[in-house]
Amino acid sequence: MGAPAFVAGDWGTSHLRLNLCDEQGRVLETRDGPGINAAGGNIPATFFLLVRGWDEAHGALPAVLCGMAGSTIGWRETPYLPCPVLPEAIAIQALRFEAQGRTIAIAPGLSCINRLGGPDVMRGEETQILGALGLEPQLREGRHLLCLPGTHTKWVLLDDGAVEQFLTGVSGELYDVLRRHSILVRDAAEADDGPAFQKALEQTRLHPDADLIHLLFATRSRQLSGELKREDAASYLSGLVIGRDIAGALRLFGPEPPGHVILIGTPSLTRLYEAALQAHGVATTAVDGARASLAGLTELHEALRKADFGHAA
Amino acid sequence: MGAPAFVAGDWGTSHLRLNLCDEQGRVLETRDGPGINAAGGNIPATFFLLVRGWDEAHGALPAVLCGMAGSTIGWRETPYLPCPVLPEAIAIQALRFEAQGRTIAIAPGLSCINRLGGPDVMRGEETQILGALGLEPQLREGRHLLCLPGTHTKWVLLDDGAVEQFLTGVSGELYDVLRRHSILVRDAAEADDGPAFQKALEQTRLHPDADLIHLLFATRSRQLSGELKREDAASYLSGLVIGRDIAGALRLFGPEPPGHVILIGTPSLTRLYEAALQAHGVATTAVDGARASLAGLTELHEALRKADFGHAA
Numbered sequence: 010m011g012a013p014a015f016v017a018g019d020w021g022t023s024h025l026r027l028n029l030c031d032e033q034g035r036v037l038e039t040r041d042g043p044g045i046n047a048a049g050g051n052i053p054a055t056f057f058l059l060v061r062g063w064d065e066a067h068g069a070l071p072a073v074l075c076g077m078a079g080s081t082i083g084w085r086e087t088p089y090l091p092c093p094v095l096p097e098a099i100a101i102q103a104l105r106f107e108a109q110g111r112t113i114a115i116a117p118g119l120s121c122i123n124r125l126g127g128p129d130v131m132r133g134e135e136t137q138i139l140g141a142l143g144l145e146p147q148l149r150e151g152r153h154l155l156c157l158p159g160t161h162t163k164w165v166l167l168d169d170g171a172v173e174q175f176l177t178g179v180s181g182e183l184y185d186v187l188r189r190h191s192i193l194v195r196d197a198a199e200a201d202d203g204p205a206f207q208k209a210l211e212q213t214r215l216h217p218d219a220d221l222i223h224l225l226f227a228t229r230s231r232q233l234s235g236e237l238k239r240e241d242a243a244s245y246l247s248g249l250v251i252g253r254d255i256a257g258a259l260r261l262f263g264p265e266p267p268g269h270v271i272l273i274g275t276p277s278l279t280r281l282y283e284a285a286l287q288a289h290g291v292a293t294t295a296v297d298g299a300r301a302s303l304a305g306l307t308e309l310h311e312a313l314r315k316a317d318f319g320h321a322a
Numbered sequence: 323m324g325a326p327a328f329v330a331g332d333w334g335t336s337h338l339r340l341n342l343c344d345e346q347g348r349v350l351e352t353r354d355g356p357g358i359n360a361a362g363g364n365i366p367a368t369f370f371l372l373v374r375g376w377d378e379a380h381g382a383l384p385a386v387l388c389g390m391a392g393s394t395i396g397w398r399e400t401p402y403l404p405c406p407v408l409p410e411a412i413a414i415q416a417l418r419f420e421a422q423g424r425t426i427a428i429a430p431g432l433s434c435i436n437r438l439g440g441p442d443v444m445r446g447e448e449t450q451i452l453g454a455l456g457l458e459p460q461l462r463e464g465r466h467l468l469c470l471p472g473t474h475t476k477w478v479l480l481d482d483g484a485v486e487q488f489l490t491g492v493s494g495e496l497y498d499v500l501r502r503h504s505i506l507v508r509d510a511a512e513a514d515d516g517p518a519f520q521k522a523l524e525q526t527r528l529h530p531d532a533d534l535i536h537l538l539f540a541t542r543s544r545q546l547s548g549e550l551k552r553e554d555a556a557s558y559l560s561g562l563v564i565g566r567d568i569a570g571a572l573r574l575f576g577p578e579p580p581g582h583v584i585l586i587g588t589p590s591l592t593r594l595y596e597a598a599l600q601a602h603g604v605a606t607t608a609v610d611g612a613r614a615s616l617a618g619l620t621e622l623h624e625a626l627r628k629a630d631f632g633h634a635a
Contacts, residue, residue: 022505125529127540128547161539177539179506186503191495192335216438220570221534222563226474226490227440234441250535257533 010035013067016060017306019299020078021133022046022160025055026299029063029070034307038063045077052084057109069111073310075302076133079104079115089120089130093173096139096305100312114313116306121174124261129177133302134163137273140304141296142170145271154267156258157298158251158274158282160185164258176261180254181278187250188243193228198240200247202284205237209248210288213256221253251285259289267291274298323348326380329373330619332612333391334446335359335473338368339612342376342383347620351376358390365397370422382424386623388615389446392417392428402433402443406486409452409618413625427626429619436489437574444488446615447476450586453617454609455483458584467580469571470611471564471587471595473498477571489574493567494591500563501556506541511553513560515597518550522561523601526569534566564598572602580604587611 011031018027023044028036040059042048048055056072063070079087087104103114118132134157141155142148149170157163160181166173188194200206212224228246231237237245259267270286272279272295279295286293324344331340336357341349353372355361361368369385376383392400400417416427431445447470454468455461462483470476473494479486501507513519525537541559544550550558572580583599585592585608592608599606 125525125532125536125540127525127537128543128549129539130543130546176536177543178533178535179504179538180535182504183500183535183538186499187496190499190503191492193492212438212440218570218573219438220566222491222493222496222567223438223489223570223574224440225492225496226442227438230441230443230490233443236441253533254535257531257536260531261536 010037013037013063013070015070015310016063016072017303017310018056018072018074018078019133019136019302019306020045020074020076020083022077025059027056027059028303029067030303030307030310034303034310036303045080045083052078053108056084069109071112071114071310071313073103073114073116073306073313075116075136075306075309079118080132083115084113085115087115087117089118090135092119092121092175093168093171094119095171096135096142097308097312099135099139100309100316103309103313105313114309116309119172119175121172123174123176125176129175131163131175131177134165134273135172136305136309137298137301138165138167138172138305139308140301140306141271141273143304143308144296144301145294148271153269153271154262155271155273156282156286158254158272158278159298162254164262166262176258178254178258180250184247184250187225188246193225194242194246196239196242198243200244200281202281203241203244205241205244206248206281206284207288209245210252210285213249213252214288217256217260221249224249224253247281248285251281255282255285255289259291269293271296273301323350326350326376326383328383328623329376329385330616330623331369331385331387331391332446332449332615332619333358333387333389333396335390338372340369340372341616342380343616343620343623347616347623349616358393358396365391366421369397382422384425384427384623384626386416386427386429386619386626388429388449388619388622392431393445396428397426398428400428400430402431403448405432405434405488406481406484407432408484409448409455410621410625412448412452413622413629416622416626418626427622429622432485432488434485434487436487438489442488442490444476444490447478447586448485449618449622450611450614451478451480451485451618452621453614453619454584454586456617456621457609457614458607461584466582466584467575468584468586469595469599471567471585471591472611475567477575479575489571491567491571493563497560497563500538501559506538507555507559509552509555511556513557513594515594516554516557518554518557519561519594519597520601522558523565523598526562526565527601530569530573534562537562537566560594561598564594568595568598568602572604582606584609586614
């Protein structure tokens with residue numbers, strides 16, 4: 010490990026992770042904090058409180074942030090770069106400013122007109138994609154379909170390393186609000202990829218023309234009929250949502266369904282998508298989301314540092 | 323108006339309406355009370371408290387109830403009658419018992435294996451369908467597609483007056499949980515059938531192969547892009563949900579989309595479905611849901627009274 014060189018932060022809606030890194034992006038220490046929603050009006054104070062110990066030990070190192078830190082409810086608003094765009098461009102368009110004697114850079118997001126003709130946006134995933142391109146260099150050539158599952162799952166079409174376009178599925182949020190607030194699930198058990206999940210996946214495959222609206226009620230009616238245990242309802246719901254997310258996306262990114270999808274996300278979630286994609290006959294490669302994010306932030310830090318040297322020269 | 327003869331009650335999940343009726347089902351007085359969820363363990367007490375004034379004035383008249391009163395969390399559990407079934411059969415299978423010197427009858431629900439091969443159930447709508455058959459006698463001949471929009475919208479195939487099968491869309495609940503708990507809508511305004519609703523309907527028609535999961539995010543992204551006003555987001559969301567409910571149901575009840583749909587529900591909701599069905603080129607006839615429910619309960623009361631006379635003779 011080298012000496013502490015910079016702070017890398019992925020600041021999402023519901024979670025903040027700050028890593029103290031050496032120049033190569035190896036993590037020396039980690040601090041977790043509240044997401045942008047919980048931090049509310051107190052974004053800078055939240056940040057400075059979390060890094061205080063590091064500052065006292067190592068001085069005010071530069072910080073590189075991505076995610077909702079750049080949103081209208083974040084620290085400072087950064088633009089959306091329109092697609093098609095090379096992920097490397099986020100370094101050029103990063104917003105840089107000084108705060109309490111420290112340089113802070115916030116990555117911009119990406120925007121596009123998606124497959125359904127609507128505006129679409131991402132914040133944070135562009136940095137994960139940049140990182141994934143570093144971790145899996147073969148992604149820089151040819152066409153690839155990426156899936157970044159989460160609250161708002163992003164399906165991303167890469168063409169020779171450029172983000173050509175993407176599409177958001179609100180799968181994570183839909184699962185979450187239905188699980189917590191609907192009559193479909195009345196049990197605290199978490200979803201897993203067991204038989205109930207597989208059964209629901211099968212339903213989405215058997216009925217490709219059925220909308221999620223008409224598949225969902227079975228989560229309850231199968232409990233009433235005794236086919237589904239109360240504690241398996243969350244897994245069944247998860248299978249329906251993920252199954253429809255995948256079936257719909259594969260269809261929209263057709264005409265030929267892609268034979269391979271690169272999954273970037275938390276292992277517990279990519280595992281569910283992996284199982285569902287395999288059931289569709291689609292092979293997968295999983296990249297850890299936190300690792301991709303860190304790799305992207307490190308590349309961003311590196312690019313900004315080089316630009317500074319160039320500027321100074 | 324005749325003398326008070328019976329109490330007709332539609333006891334749903336979130337609302338109870340009791341009507342004091344004469345022998346012909348004309349309403350003399352009305353009391354509103356809590357739904358089964360709010361009444362909790364106190365179902366009989368809630369009922370007796372609401373009818374106390376009527377009992378003092380007219381004696382303990384027989385009561386006829388439908389809806390969640392017959393569910394596992396209701397007053398007493400009634401069975402589900404399997405389809406195909408004539409709605410008149412709910413009179414034969416009604417659960418009757420004595421409580422505090424009064425005869426109480428609770429209508430059974432209906433069950434079927436739906437178009438997607440899953441178990442499906444209804445409670446309360448069967449009584450509305452029975453009532454609608456009385457109000458619109460032409461429904462007793464030929465095939466008709468009925469739509470009863472609500473928390474759990476029921477699409478019902480009638481064949482010569484019998485309920486052949488039905489399908490539940492969780493449209494109302496989906497709209498409600500997303501409106502109240504997701505980041506898609508951040509405004510208290512209610513949905514209407516204005517331009518935002520129409521725009522969303524158009525999206526569901528333009529992209530018949532897109533799942534709701536991939537259409538929903540535009541509710542937020544169109545606000546970010548300035549295309550959609552914050553206060554119109556609920557209407558846009560409503561248009562997406564109703565549009566997909568209709569497109570999916572018309573497809574499932576194909577091959578030929580039916581040219582006419584009978585809507586049974588509250589006028590504010592049937593109006594939205596009417597607008598959406600017309601956009602699909604489908605004509606509609608609307609029947610007021612409360613009126614249908616009362617007509618069904620009246621027919622149930624009448625059938626039970628006749629059965630008693632027969633029994634007594």
